[in-house]
Amino acid sequence: MTDATANGKPQMLTTADGKPLKEALKRAQARARRKAFLLVLPLLAFILITFVTPIAQMLHQSVYNEGFVMHEDIGTRTRTPIMTNIKAWFDGNSAGTEPDEAAFAALHQDFLLLRELRAPGQVGTRVNYERGGSRSMFTKAARSAERMEPPYREAFLDVDEEWTDPELWRVMRDASSAYTFNFYLAALDRTKNVDGEIVSVDQNRQIYIKLFTRTLFLSVLITFLTFLLAYPIAHLLATLPLRYSNLLMIFVLLPFWTSLLVRTTSWMVLLQSQGVVNDALVGMGILGDENRLQMMYNQIGTVVAMTHILLPFMVLPLYSVMRPINPSYVRAARSLGATSWTAFRRIYFPQTVPGIGAGALLVFILAVGYYITPALVGGADGQLISNLIAFHMQNSLNWSLAAALAALLLAGILILYWLYDRLIGIDNLKLG
Amino acid sequence: MALPNHASTLERVWHYAYLVICGLIFLFLIAPILVVIPLSFNIEPYFTFTEKMLKLDPTGYSLRWYDLLLTFGMLEPDAPRDASWWADAWANANWINAAKNSIIIGFFSTIIATGLGTVAALGLSRPEMPWRRAIMATLISPMIVPIIIVATGLFFFYSRIGIQDWGIPYLGVVLAHATLGIPFVIITVTATLVGFDHSLTRAAANLGADPVTTFRRVQMPLILPGVISGALFAFVTSFDEVVVVLFVGGLDEQTIPRQMWNGIREQISPAILSVATILVVISILLLTTVELLRRRSERLRGLSPG
Numbered sequence: 001m002t003d004a005t006a007n008g009k010p011q012m013l014t015t016a017d018g019k020p021l022k023e024a025l026k027r028a029q030a031r032a033r034r035k036a037f038l039l040v041l042p043l044l045a046f047i048l049i050t051f052v053t054p055i056a057q058m059l060h061q062s063v064y065n066e067g068f069v070m071h072e073d074i075g076t077r078t079r080t081p082i083m084t085n086i087k088a089w090f091d092g093n094s095a096g097t098e099p100d101e102a103a104f105a106a107l108h109q110d111f112l113l114l115r116e117l118r119a120p121g122q123v124g125t126r127v128n129y130e131r132g133g134s135r136s137m138f139t140k141a142a143r144s145a146e147r148m149e150p151p152y153r154e155a156f157l158d159v160d161e162e163w164t165d166p167e168l169w170r171v172m173r174d175a176s177s178a179y180t181f182n183f184y185l186a187a188l189d190r191t192k193n194v195d196g197e198i199v200s201v202d203q204n205r206q207i208y209i210k211l212f213t214r215t216l217f218l219s220v221l222i223t224f225l226t227f228l229l230a231y232p233i234a235h236l237l238a239t240l241p242l243r244y245s246n247l248l249m250i251f252v253l254l255p256f257w258t259s260l261l262v263r264t265t266s267w268m269v270l271l272q273s274q275g276v277v278n279d280a281l282v283g284m285g286i287l288g289d290e291n292r293l294q295m296m297y298n299q300i301g302t303v304v305a306m307t308h309i310l311l312p313f314m315v316l317p318l319y320s321v322m323r324p325i326n327p328s329y330v331r332a333a334r335s336l337g338a339t340s341w342t343a344f345r346r347i348y349f350p351q352t353v354p355g356i357g358a359g360a361l362l363v364f365i366l367a368v369g370y371y372i373t374p375a376l377v378g379g380a381d382g383q384l385i386s387n388l389i390a391f392h393m394q395n396s397l398n399w400s401l402a403a404a405l406a407a408l409l410l411a412g413i414l415i416l417y418w419l420y421d422r423l424i425g426i427d428n429l430k431l432g
Numbered sequence: 433m434a435l436p437n438h439a440s441t442l443e444r445v446w447h448y449a450y451l452v453i454c455g456l457i458f459l460f461l462i463a464p465i466l467v468v469i470p471l472s473f474n475i476e477p478y479f480t481f482t483e484k485m486l487k488l489d490p491t492g493y494s495l496r497w498y499d500l501l502l503t504f505g506m507l508e509p510d511a512p513r514d515a516s517w518w519a520d521a522w523a524n525a526n527w528i529n530a531a532k533n534s535i536i537i538g539f540f541s542t543i544i545a546t547g548l549g550t551v552a553a554l555g556l557s558r559p560e561m562p563w564r565r566a567i568m569a570t571l572i573s574p575m576i577v578p579i580i581i582v583a584t585g586l587f588f589f590y591s592r593i594g595i596q597d598w599g600i601p602y603l604g605v606v607l608a609h610a611t612l613g614i615p616f617v618i619i620t621v622t623a624t625l626v627g628f629d630h631s632l633t634r635a636a637a638n639l640g641a642d643p644v645t646t647f648r649r650v651q652m653p654l655i656l657p658g659v660i661s662g663a664l665f666a667f668v669t670s671f672d673e674v675v676v677v678l679f680v681g682g683l684d685e686q687t688i689p690r691q692m693w694n695g696i697r698e699q700i701s702p703a704i705l706s707v708a709t710i711l712v713v714i715s716i717l718l719l720t721t722v723e724l725l726r727r728r729s730e731r732l733r734g735l736s737p738g
Contacts (some may be wrong), residue, residue, distance in 0.1 A: 017705050029560060032558070032560040033561070035555075035558075035562045036558040036561040036562070037555065037561065037562055038555070038556045039554050039555025039556075039558075040551075040552045040555040040556060040561070040567060041611040042548055042552070043548040043551070043571065043614065044552070044567060044570070044571070046544075046548055046611070047570060047571060047574070047611065047614065047695050050586075050607045050608065050610070050611045051574055051582070051585075051611045052570075053549060053589060054582070054585030054586045054588065054589035054590075055581065055582075055585040056585075057579070057585060057588045057592060058584050058588050058589075061588050071489060075708075082441070086590075100499060108579045112730070122572040141720075151525070152725065155660075156464060163471065173563065194608075198724050211715070220702060229460065232453055232454050232457060233458060235459050236450075236451075236454045238594070238728055248458065250719070250723075251458045251461050251462050252461060252717055253719055253723075254461075254462065254465060254715065254716065255461055255462070257715040257716075257719045257722075258465050258710075258711065258712055258715045259668075259671075259672045259674070259689070259711045260672055260709075261674065261689050261692045261693065261696070262465070262468070262708040262711050262712060263464060263465065264696075265468065265692070265696060265704055265705070266464040266465060266467060266468050266708070267464055268479075268696070269467065269468060269471060269479045269480075269705065270464055274477070274479065274480060275479055276467060276471075276478055276481065277479050279480045279481070291473035306729050308460065308464060309460070310462075311544055340443060340446075343466050353645070358519050365576055366576075368578070369577070369578020369579070369580065369581065370578070371578065371579060371580045371675060372579075372674065372675065372693075376693075376696055386550065387586060389580050389581075390580055393584055393587065393679070399588070402584060403584065405583075406580065406581045406584050409578060409581065410577065410578075410581050413576065413577060413578065414442065417569070417573065417576050420735075421565070421569050425487055426565075426568050426569055426572050428567065428570065429619055
């Protein structure tokens with residue numbers, strides 16, 4: 001600044017072509033920022049299309065189900081609104097109104113259309129999600145819709161006397177608008193009663209909360225086990241000379257590079273009741289041939305295999321924190337009179353806490369969403385929440401419930417991911 | 433790790449106990465992977481070591497499960513093994529077709545992931561990159577979000593846009609696998625760019641090189657090891673991925689993991705173990721390559737301790 005104020009009064013610094021320097025600098029920086037951003041843009045656009053949009057679509061599916069309001073022809077893809085008459089009746093009458101003759105007449109009109117479109121199964125399925133046994137009522141009613149004569153109330157009751165069930169009408173009223181939060185309620189073991197209040201479902205039908213709890217419990221257990229196993233070997237790797245530790249590192253990295261299915265298969269081979277571990281135990285006379293251990297198709301299988309698979313994710317962050325720790329700190333503590341245990345507890349361990357945090361968070365995040373291993377070795381009680389999502393996607397075909405469960409899982413994961421980014425930073429993620 | 437002379441007896445005992453514990457943990461890590469290799473040569477259809485195998489009797493071992501990999505799905509597996517037999521295997525054997533599909537899908541998804549990922553990593557490691565943190569978190573998220581959620585989302589998305597009707601085989605799976613591979617490319621390439629001296633590019637520009645030449649002659653040689661290991665990671669991710677293929681892949685898009693998955697779920701036979709053995713050998717090769725690349729990169733950037 002001394003040059004600029006040489007004549008005693010402030011003078012604007014300029015570039016060679018006479019522009020103020022400040023502005024030129026600002027422009028140059030903006031250009032550099034734009035350039036950097038343009039390099040990232042193609043990938044960002046790609047991720048938005050192939051990753052963010054699908055997940056947004058899934059979130060939409062979790063609050064939107066048009067099974068009761070819209071029919072789409074598979075061949076021609078023409079979309080026809082359905083159940084419009086009963087929707088109009090619902091709009092004209094408040095919740096909890098006893099369905100009158102007008103309501104059943106409207107329903108009859110709608111069933112005639114359903115029969116034409118061959119859609120009663122779709123509508124029945126939608127109602128069936130929230131009230132079991134409804135699908136057959138809809139298909140039966142549609143079959144006899146053409147023969148029905150007024151009064152329609154009696155005609156419907158002739159087909160099935162549950163047609164006046166207030167629960168059924170509550171569900172139909174909710175389903176008549178495509179947007180609903182009922183799938184989230186179902187995913188949390190809640191439902192609405194006849195008056196539209198939110199209540200817990202029957203004790204023996206509560207599965208999802210239990211499964212979320214089990215997923216959390218097993219993930220914590222697996223995280224703890226990986227920590228227990230990873231800490232000693234990470235310490236050994238970090239204190240050995242690089243020549244040896246690089247060799248031993250292969251033991252950690254080879255599982256990391258081996259196919260997940262291969263590792264799961266290996267565990268099936270080892271843990272089967274006719275497998276290697278049981279055979280070895282029987283061969284050594286520790287176990288009798290008749291009481292072989294059941295270690296697969298239950299929680300033990302899931303826990304053992306997942307601990308093995310996730311172990312490298314704990315070892316690597318621990319190792320990268322332990323490597324730079326200066327051994328003279330512990331030596332200093334020892335020379336000041338600390339026992340080796342105190343030196344470890346007070347000096348060494350606190351320095352490794354960041355690595356423990358990074359590894360534990362990473363392992364936990366990965367464990368909570370695990371699917372393949374529990375599906376193959378988990379049996380019935382080793383299943384995690386992901387397996388239930390897959391079940392609703394592929395078997396029960398209740399896609400909105402699957403999407404709601406997935407959305408809850410995703411929310412939990414994203415919170416942990418945010419925490420990870422805050423505490424450790426995504427940049428510090430290392431692979432080998 | 434050597435024990436000092438003044439160590440007490442208790443410390444000595446603990447030291448050796450510690451080494452034994454570490455040895456057991458290393459065994460826990462590696463044994464499950466290696467145990468499938470000898471078992472895949474079992475002559476019996478069991479998953480355990482027979483008495484003959486333990487005595488190293490050659491008659492206890494055979495290549496029958498490897499042979500089954502070739503013949504399974506063939507039209508005439510028992511014909512004499514001449515050129516037409518091999519042609520039949522190449523065209524019809526299930527595992528060979530699965531391998532072909534896996535390689536095609538892996539190849540294209542790796543190209544997409546590596547290309548886009550490398551360019552983006554260059555931008556991300558520039559000091560003037562805006563919203564760096566948020567963008568980085570978004571780009572890494574496919575690695576963190578559970579695969580079942582990705583598969584569910586893609587299932588809805590693809591059926592909405594009707595990607596099957598576009599007539600491009602494998603397109604849906606390739607795009608999904610590219611997405612899953614991108615975080616690995618970003619991580620490995622940005623790792624090689626850590627500490628990259630940006631005055632090098634300015635110097636190149638100063639000496640009259642255009643940006644493309646600068647990239648080719650200055651940056652590329654430095655980041656190449658990272659790019660290659662990122663590409664290998666992306667390829668392995670695709671080669672190993674089964675859930676997305678199950679959810680959005682067409683019926684004819686059988687890949688090796690999908691075939692394995694079906695094999696394990698239905699009737700697990702030692703043929704699965706021979707596939708597993710082949711995959712273990714491949715992963716050993718890949719690991720060696722990546723290790724060599726990493727050392728080369730560290731040497732190039734002067735980070736290696738020697």
